[in-house]
Amino acid sequence: MSAEVTHLLARMTETWNAGDATAYAELFTQDAEYITFFGLHLRGRQAIEDTHRELFKTPIKLEPDGEQPVVKALSGDVALVISGGGSTVDGQADPSRTSIITLTALRTPEGWRFASFQNTRVRQP
Numbered sequence: 001m002s003a004e005v006t007h008l009l010a011r012m013t014e015t016w017n018a019g020d021a022t023a024y025a026e027l028f029t030q031d032a033e034y035i036t037f038f039g040l041h042l043r044g045r046q047a048i049e050d051t052h053r054e055l056f057k058t059p060i061k062l063e064p065d066g067e068q069p070v071v072k073a074l075s076g077d078v079a080l081v082i083s084g085g086g087s088t089v090d091g092q093a094d095p096s097r098t099s100i101i102t103l104t105a106l107r108t109p110e111g112w113r114f115a116s117f118q119n120t121r122v123r124q125p
Contacts, residue, residue, distance in 0.1 A: 002071045005079050005105045008112050009069055012062075013085075019056040025049035029106060029115045037099055037119040059090045065098070077107040081114075084122070098122045 008027060015024040025048045028034065034042040042048050062085055069083035081103040086093065104116040 001073055001076070001079060001107075004112050005071045005081060006069060008105060008114065009081060009083055009103075012114075013064060016052075016056070017061050021049045021053035021056055024052050024056075027114055028117070029108060029113045032113075032115050032117065034117045035119065037121045061088050061091075062086075063088060063093070071105075079105040081105050096121075 012024065012027055015027065025045045028045050028048055030045050031043070032045060032048060034048050036042070040051075042051055065084040065086060067084055069081055072080040072082075074080055082100065083103075084098070084100045086095070086098045088094065089097075099119050099121055101120070102116075102118045103114045105112050106115040
């Protein structure tokens with residue numbers, strides 16, 4: 001399970017950086033819940049695709065933080081995923097964009113997909 005879910009997470013970064021909104025959205029279940037760092041709540045694969053199609057017109061690219069993601073099996077078909085990372089704008093790193101994401105991965109007939117996504121900016125208290 002862990003390797004499959006880690007691969008799915010890597011595909012998120014790959015499809016984002018390729019600017020492929022359709023492939024990015026296909027990593028999620030049809031009824032996925034997706035919450036951005038600023039609180040926008042997207043419901044469903046189509047909303048994820050539509051929103052990211054516009055976002056991918058910007059020069060924002062993702063970069064992993066180098067840490068291994070946490071993949072915690074909750075059952076044989078469900079996993080909690082916690083991962084960090086950042087992004088660049090026009091190739092320039094921006095530490096204020098460092099985030100931690102929490103996802104729920106679910107084994108579906110299509111293979112592993114994310115059923116939920118929550119992005120939180122990392123800030124010092």
